[in-house]
Amino acid sequence: MAFEDQRTTVYKLDPAHPGSETLPTLRSEExxxxxxxxxxxxxxxxxxxxxxxxxxxxxxxxxxGYLHRGVEKLAEDGxxxxxxxHTDRLDYVCAMYNNFAYCRAVEKLMNITLPDxxxxxxxxxxxxxxxxxxxxxxxxxxxxxxxxxxxFYCFRDREILMDWFxxxxxxxxxxxxxxxxxxxxxxxPSLLDKLKQFLDYFPPKIDEYVVFLEKxxxxxxxxxxxxxxxxxxxxxxxxxxxxxxxxxxxYDLRKAEPYSAYxxxxxxxxxxxxxxxxxxxxxxxxxxYESVKxxxxxxxxxxxxxxxxxxxxxTLPPKQRVFTNLESMIxxxxxxxxxxxxxxxxxxxxxxxxxGELGFYIVSTGGGKPYRLKIRAPSFIHMGAFDHMSRxxxxxxxxxxxxxxxxxxxxxxx
Amino acid sequence: xxxxxxxxxxxxxxxTGLIKAVEWRGELAVTVMRDRLHEIAQFLHDDPAMDFxxxxxxxxxxxxxxxERFEVVYEFYSIRKRHRIRLKTRVSESxxxxxxxxxxxxxxxxxxxxxxxxxxxxxxxxPDLRRILLPxxxxxxxxxxKDFPLRGKGWRDxxxxxxxxxx
Numbered sequence: 001m002a003f004e005d006q007r008t009t010v011y012k013l014d015p016a017h018p019g020s021e022t023l024p025t026l027r028s029e030e031x032x033x034x035x036x037x038x039x040x041x042x043x044x045x046x047x048x049x050x051x052x053x054x055x056x057x058x059x060x061x062x063x064x065g066y067l068h069r070g071v072e073k074l075a076e077d078g079x080x081x082x083x084x085x086h087t088d089r090l091d092y093v094c095a096m097y098n099n100f101a102y103c104r105a106v107e108k109l110m111n112i113t114l115p116d117x118x119x120x121x122x123x124x125x126x127x128x129x130x131x132x133x134x135x136x137x138x139x140x141x142x143x144x145x146x147x148x149x150x151x152f153y154c155f156r157d158r159e160i161l162m163d164w165f166x167x168x169x170x171x172x173x174x175x176x177x178x179x180x181x182x183x184x185x186x187x188x189p190s191l192l193d194k195l196k197q198f199l200d201y202f203p204p205k206i207d208e209y210v211v212f213l214e215k216x217x218x219x220x221x222x223x224x225x226x227x228x229x230x231x232x233x234x235x236x237x238x239x240x241x242x243x244x245x246x247x248x249x250x251y252d253l254r255k256a257e258p259y260s261a262y263x264x265x266x267x268x269x270x271x272x273x274x275x276x277x278x279x280x281x282x283x284x285x286x287x288x289y290e291s292v293k294x295x296x297x298x299x300x301x302x303x304x305x306x307x308x309x310x311x312x313x314x315t316l317p318p319k320q321r322v323f324t325n326l327e328s329m330i331x332x333x334x335x336x337x338x339x340x341x342x343x344x345x346x347x348x349x350x351x352x353x354x355x356g357e358l359g360f361y362i363v364s365t366g367g368g369k370p371y372r373l374k375i376r377a378p379s380f381i382h383m384g385a386f387d388h389m390s391r392x393x394x395x396x397x398x399x400x401x402x403x404x405x406x407x408x409x410x411x412x413x414x
Numbered sequence: 415x416x417x418x419x420x421x422x423x424x425x426x427x428x429x430t431g432l433i434k435a436v437e438w439r440g441e442l443a444v445t446v447m448r449d450r451l452h453e454i455a456q457f458l459h460d461d462p463a464m465d466f467x468x469x470x471x472x473x474x475x476x477x478x479x480x481x482e483r484f485e486v487v488y489e490f491y492s493i494r495k496r497h498r499i500r501l502k503t504r505v506s507e508s509x510x511x512x513x514x515x516x517x518x519x520x521x522x523x524x525x526x527x528x529x530x531x532x533x534x535x536x537x538x539x540x541p542d543l544r545r546i547l548l549p550x551x552x553x554x555x556x557x558x559x560k561d562f563p564l565r566g567k568g569w570r571d572x573x574x575x576x577x578x579x580x581x
Contacts, residue, residue: 065547072532073557077564108439235493238469238521251468251493345438348489348500350470361473361489372558374473374487384524413547 030058035398037066043140043402044409048386050395057390057398062383067413075373079339080106080180081316083373088174090375091411093136094354096129096165098411099178101351104259105360106180108349109342110314116261117305118182120298123261125168125177127291127298128195131202132161133354133406134284134291138209141281141403145396147219150212157205164194181315182308196299199292206288213281223277227389227401230275237385240378241356242283243405247275253352265297277404284406287354314340339368348376355379355406379405379412417442420499423463428454443500451503452513458490458499459518466490466499469515472525474533476560483507484535488515488522505535514540532558 036047045066051059071090075083087102088095100122107114114122139154162172168191169177169184177184187195213219229239234247244251252269254262270286272279308315316335317328342364350359356378363372382405390401420442421435431450436443446454458466470489477483482504491498505512514537515522526537527546534556537543545552554567 065545065549068547070557073562073564111439233520235467236469236520238519238525249493256493256496346443346500347439347441348470348498357470359471361471361487363475372473372475374471376471380528381521381524384521388520 033395037063043407044412046402046407046409046412048398050398052395055394057393057395060387060390060398062386064380064383064409065413067409069414071414072373072375075370077369079336079368080342080370081336081339083370084178084180085174085176088176089410090377090414091353091355091358091379091408092173093408094129094133095173095175096125096177097133097351097353098358099176100126100129100260101349101353101358102360103178103180104351105347105349105362106342107309108347109345109362109364110180110311110340112181112309112311112314114182114260114309115306117186117302118307118309119261120302121183121187121307122178123265124195124295124298124302125183126260127294128161128164130291130354131288132158134288137284137354137403137406138213138281141400141406142213142219144399144403145219145222147213147216150209153205153209153212157202160194160198160201164191164198167191167194179308179316181311182306185319186307192299195295199296199299203289203292206285210285220278222397222400223281225274226277226393226397227404228274228276229385229389233385233388234275237388238381239356239385240381241352241354241406242280242287243356243378243382245269245283246272246277246280248273253350253357257350259351261298261301262294264301265294267294277400280404284354341367342370350376353378355408355411356382358411375414377411377414379407379409380414382407383412417497420464420497424454427457441498441500443502445502445504448503448505448512451501452515455488455490455501455515455518458501463495465492465495468493469519469521469525470498472522472529474529474535474558476533476558478560480504481506484510484533486512486529486535490519510534511536511538513538514543516540532556534559 031052033050033052034047035050037045047063049061049063050057071086074086084099084102087098090098135154135158139151143151165175166172169175229247231247231249234244235249248271250269250271255269267290270283272283312331317331321328322332344364344366346363348359348361350357357376358378359376361374362370365371386401390398417437424444425432428450431447431454433445433447458464468491470491473487475485475487477485484505486503486505488501489498503512512535514526524546526540527543529535530537530543531545531547544550555562
C-alpha cells in the first residue's frame with residue numbers, strides 16, 4: 001500500500017548563522033509503522049498502519065479482513081436454523097448475544113411472538129452474557145495497558161459463568177442455545193441455584209475490580225482524556241453501545257425499542273460525560289450492576305410455562321417428543337434439511353449486544369434460505385472511527401483505543 | 415412522526431424522485447431514483463422534523479434477473495425522534511455507481527467500502543474507495559454477487575496437496 005502524501009519537512013539552520021555551510025542538515029519525516037497483524041493487543045488479527053510524527057499518531061489506517069470467512073455468503077446457502085451456529089463464531093467472546101440477535105431478526109421476519117417464560121430465559125442468559133463480555137473487556141483492556149492484576153480477578157469470576165454456560169448448553173463459547181421461536185432447554189434447579197448464588201457473590205467483586213483500577217494511577221492516567229470523541233461525531237460515525245453512551249448519547253436499544261423481557265424490568269442506562277476511555281469503562285462497570293439487577297428481577301417475575309413458541313411450521317419440536325414420536329421426528333428433520341417457508345420481504349432487527357448494536361438485515365424471497373443476510377457488526381463500524389479518535393495521541397494510546405471499542409475481530413471481519 | 419407521515423412527507427417533497435414506499439413489519443422502506451439519492455438523504459439528515467442523524471448500516475442486494483441489477487440499501491435512525499427509515503436505490507451493472515453519503519454521515523465511509531468490496535458497487539466522491547475485507551490485490555471478483563460460486567472460483571482445486579499418508 002502506497003502513501004503518496006508523505007510529507008517531508010526539512011529543518012535547516014538559518015543560512016545567516018555563522019558557519020551554517022559546514023553543518024549537516026537536520027531532516028525529519030513521518031515514520032510508517034505497521035502495528036499487527038500479530039499483536040497481542042489487537043484481540044485477533046488486525047493490522048493498523050500508523051503514520052507517526054515522533055511518537056504522535058498523525059494518521060492511522062486500519063487494514064481489516066484477516067479473519068474474513070464469508071459468513072454472509074454462507075448464510076445464503078443454509079436454512080435459517082442452520083445459520084445459528086455460524087453466529088457463535090462472529091463475536092466468539094459473546095456467542096449468546098449473537099444467537100439472540102439473529103433469532104430475534106428471524107422471528108421478526110416470521111412474525112412470531114414468544115411465550116413469556118422464553119422471553120425471561122432469553123433475557124437472563126443475555127444479561128449473563130453481558131456480564132461475561134464486560135468482565136472480559138475489563139480484564140483484557142487493563143492488561144493491554146499494563147494493569148495485569150484485575151485480569152486474574154475478572155477471569156476468576158468469568159469462569160464461574162462459563163461453567164454455568166457449560167451446564168446450560170454443553171459449551172462454554174460456541175453456545176447455540178437460542179432457537180428460532182424460543183430456547184433450546186429450560187433451566188434446571190441446579191442452574192437456578194448457581195445463578196442465585198452468583199448474584200449474591202458478584203456485586204462485591206465488582207467493587208473489587210474498581211478498586212484495582214481506580215487506585216492505579218498509571219491506569220487512570222492512560223484512560224482519562226484518551227480517545228475522546230464528541231457526541232456529534234460519535235453519532236455521525238454510527239458508534240453504538242458503551243462507546244456511544246460514553247459521549248453522553250442516550251441510545252440503548254433495550255430502552256429505545258424495548259424487546260424480550262426488558263420492558264418488564266427496571267434498570268437505568270448509565271451515560272458518560274467526557275467521551276473518553278475512562279467514561280466508557282465507568283459505563284461498563286455500571287452496566288455490570290444493572291445486569292445483576294435485571295437478572296434478579298427476571299428471576300422473581302418468571303413463571304412456569306412453555307419455552308418455545310407454538311408455531312409448528314417454524315419452531316422445532318421439543319427434544320423429548322422427537323425421540324418418542326414419529327411425527328415430531330419428521331418435523332425436526334424437515335425443518336433442518338429444508339427449512340421453513342419465509343414470507344418474501346425484508347427486515348432489519350437491531351439488538352443491544354454488550355459491544356453495541358448488533359443488527360441483522362434479512363432479505364427473503366420466500367423459501368427456506370435467506371436471499372441476503374447482512375450483519376451490522378458494531379466492531380466493524382467502530383473501527384471506522386479509529387483514525388478520527390487516534391489522531392494526535394501517542395503510539396501507546398493506540399492500544400487503549402482498540403481496547404475502548406471492545407473489539408473482536410471475528411465480528412469485525414465476519 | 416409515524417411511518418405513514420414520514421412517507422407522506424417524502425412523497426410531498428420528492429414526488430418525482432420516489433419510486434415506491436413500502437411498509438412491512440413496522441418498517442418503512444423507500445426506493446428512490448439513483449440520481450436523487452444524495453438529495454433525499456440530505457433532506458433526511460438536515461430537516462428538523464426528519465433528523466436522521468444516525469446511520470445504521472449500508473448494504474446491497476444482487477438481483478441478477480432484473481435490468482437494474484443491484485440494490486443499495488441505507489438504513490437511518492433518528493436518536494432524538496426515535497424513528498427509522500430504509501432508503502434504497504437501484505443501479506444497473508453497466509453503470510454501477512452511486513453518490514457517496516460520506517459527507518453527511520461519517521460512518522458511511524467504512525460501510526460503503528464494504529459494499530464496494532463485496533458487491534462491486536462504486537461510490538462517487540468517496541474519499542478512500544478501496545477494498546476493505548479482502549486484500550487489495552484480490553482479482554476474483556465480488557464475492558456476494560449471486561454469480562460468484564459459494565465454494566470460490568475453482569482456485570482451491572489447483573493447490574497441490576502433499577501426500578502424507580504412510581507408504
